[in-house]
Amino acid sequence: MFLTLSSPKNMSLSEIRRLSQCVAVTFLTLLLSPVCLSSPHTPWGSLWGEAPPLSRARRQLRFGNEWSSWIGWSACSRTCGGGASVRSRTCITRNLQGGPCTGEPRQYKICNIQDCPTGALGFRELQCAAYNDKPLMGSGRYKWTTFQGGSTPCDLSCLALGHNFYYNFGRVLDGTPCQTELGGVCINGRCLRPGCDLILGSEQQQDACMVCGGRNTTCLLHRSVYRSPSQAVGPFGYNEVTMIPAGATHIRVTDNSKNYLALQNGRSQYVINGNWEIDWPGEYSVAGTKLVYKRSADNRESFEASGPTQEDLHIMVLSTDRNSGIEYEYWLPRDRYALYHGGRSQLHQPHQSATFSPWQRPTSTTTTLATTSTTTARPPSTTTTTTTPAWAPAGHNPSRHQNNQPQARLERDENWSNQIPQHHRPGHCGKCRRVRGKGNRVRQYCQKDFVFRGKVLGKQYRGQETRYDMQVIHTYRNRFPLVRREFMWVPNVCDCPQLEEGRQYVMMARRHVNYERTLNRILLETDSYVRDYRPREDELLRSLEPECLKQSYPPTA
Numbered sequence: 001m002f003l004t005l006s007s008p009k010n011m012s013l014s015e016i017r018r019l020s021q022c023v024a025v026t027f028l029t030l031l032l033s034p035v036c037l038s039s040p041h042t043p044w045g046s047l048w049g050e051a052p053p054l055s056r057a058r059r060q061l062r063f064g065n066e067w068s069s070w071i072g073w074s075a076c077s078r079t080c081g082g083g084a085s086v087r088s089r090t091c092i093t094r095n096l097q098g099g100p101c102t103g104e105p106r107q108y109k110i111c112n113i114q115d116c117p118t119g120a121l122g123f124r125e126l127q128c129a130a131y132n133d134k135p136l137m138g139s140g141r142y143k144w145t146t147f148q149g150g151s152t153p154c155d156l157s158c159l160a161l162g163h164n165f166y167y168n169f170g171r172v173l174d175g176t177p178c179q180t181e182l183g184g185v186c187i188n189g190r191c192l193r194p195g196c197d198l199i200l201g202s203e204q205q206q207d208a209c210m211v212c213g214g215r216n217t218t219c220l221l222h223r224s225v226y227r228s229p230s231q232a233v234g235p236f237g238y239n240e241v242t243m244i245p246a247g248a249t250h251i252r253v254t255d256n257s258k259n260y261l262a263l264q265n266g267r268s269q270y271v272i273n274g275n276w277e278i279d280w281p282g283e284y285s286v287a288g289t290k291l292v293y294k295r296s297a298d299n300r301e302s303f304e305a306s307g308p309t310q311e312d313l314h315i316m317v318l319s320t321d322r323n324s325g326i327e328y329e330y331w332l333p334r335d336r337y338a339l340y341h342g343g344r345s346q347l348h349q350p351h352q353s354a355t356f357s358p359w360q361r362p363t364s365t366t367t368t369l370a371t372t373s374t375t376t377a378r379p380p381s382t383t384t385t386t387t388t389p390a391w392a393p394a395g396h397n398p399s400r401h402q403n404n405q406p407q408a409r410l411e412r413d414e415n416w417s418n419q420i421p422q423h424h425r426p427g428h429c430g431k432c433r434r435v436r437g438k439g440n441r442v443r444q445y446c447q448k449d450f451v452f453r454g455k456v457l458g459k460q461y462r463g464q465e466t467r468y469d470m471q472v473i474h475t476y477r478n479r480f481p482l483v484r485r486e487f488m489w490v491p492n493v494c495d496c497p498q499l500e501e502g503r504q505y506v507m508m509a510r511r512h513v514n515y516e517r518t519l520n521r522i523l524l525e526t527d528s529y530v531r532d533y534r535p536r537e538d539e540l541l542r543s544l545e546p547e548c549l550k551q552s553y554p555p556t557a
Contacts, residue, residue: 084175266311429494
């Protein structure tokens with residue numbers, strides 16, 4: 001189909017005016033809609049020539065400009081102490097209407113962050129020394145050193161030795177630390193801070209779990225407050241606040257009292273404020289991390305460390321006054337958090353529901369010991385005359401508990417405990433044998449599976465055994481991990497060794513695993529080494545580790 005135009009001579013003035021308006025509208029339509037009118041089916045195609053195919057025009061608009069792949073990193077600007085490396089990319093133009101590529105064509109990262117050898121010149125000082133004895137301002141030759149206080153943090157300002165002027169030699173080299181911003185690095189005259197991915201200008205940050213760009217999903221926060229339960233031993237001296245397990249991150253301990261915080265490493269050696277000596281506040285290297293100790297004039301103290309720690313840390317307090325509360329917090333990986341704060345020990349305990357006194361076993365209850373379940377049989381309904389034992393308190397009838405046994409449940413959930421007799425029956429138990437001598441202390445320290453300091457929280461008689469609920473305060477030498485709350489078993493009901501509720505002891509016990517491997521527990525034998533906790537006993541135990549290295553003691557069976 002073609003458009004036939006008449007000669008202007010044969011057209012009237014009104015027809016020429018209408019034709020001019022039609023041409024103007026057609027021209028504007030072609031400019032605004034080139035894609036639609038460029039089709040060969042358009043009646044104006046013959047007037048303007050063949051346009052590109054529709055698919056080609058759409059492809060040009062659909063694909064925008066994009067970056068090429070990054071090229072490899074350049075050589076580091078320094079061999080140690082933290083330099084800079086650069087890589088670049090090119091914007092590939094695919095569409096003239098797409099505009100420039102978004103982003104930076106260059107990227108910088110920190111490299112060779114290991115410390116330089118002792119005595120090596122700093123990077124700024126090295127750059128200033130490069131101008132030594134070179135002509136400047138005529139015939140003057142000078143020695144140069146770093147000048148702190150130039151106009152901008154990324155200018156190479158050098159001070160002439162022996163003179164009272166400095167000179168600006170221009171920009172410092174890439175990778176030079178900024179003078180004003182801690183952790184910043186100069187790149188092209190700008191001070192940039194690296195992210196956790198070591199890319200300068202990156203916004204990536206480590207989370208509390210020390211995962212770059214993470215969201216605190218791989219660790220858990222533990223926060224608590226330490227208060228002295230009593231002043232029975234006296235307010236003066238060193239006391240342990242808590243043990244922070246290895247692998248902890250973002251540690252913070254704060255105190256606001258007249259006492260002094262102290263710190264021990266995993267070998268129980270004092271690092272800060274030990275041996276009755278108060279150290280200066282500052283930065284200390286401990287457990288593979290940097291720990292900052294702060295102390296102000298208004299008695300505020302704190303320990304702060306980013307971690308992760310490579311060994312256990314023992315937070316201590318040197319008490320000179322009553323404790324108003326020491327706050328501490330840290331993050332632990334989920335698996336380690338479950339070990340130390342999960343409320344369940346790795347040691348398997350026998351789970352049973354019935355409790356009874358050691359002198360009168362219930363005849364109507366059958367209890368099956370197992371690792372996960374308990375079966376309790378009820379006695380038949382019969383009339384039984386029960387005589388209250390001589391040791392039972394007034395108004396307490398043990399048969400009432402025997403005829404109404406509770407359902408099977410975990411031991412830690414039990415809230416009913418036996419009444420412990422105050423006096424043993426004559427001739428039932430002999431005199432407890434006390435282990436004495438340095439030789440026994442050294443031998444058991446090196447042979448036993450568990451050497452720890454603990455506090456007795458509760459006691460129950462279980463058949464011919466005694467079970468103690470222990471709070472583990474400090475561990476000296478353990479072949480197997482312990483949590484802060486453990487059950488400890490003694491294979492008798494004679495209170496041997498003698499342990500009183502509420503008191504702290506130093507104990508050496510072994511691991512007991514039965515043949516069926518349904519039991520895996522802490523066993524304190526009659527001849528085990530047990531002492532009341534005292535600072536002197538603590539000092540003796542801390543010095544025994546070298547003795548185990550001198551002599552090879554076989555482990556206990």
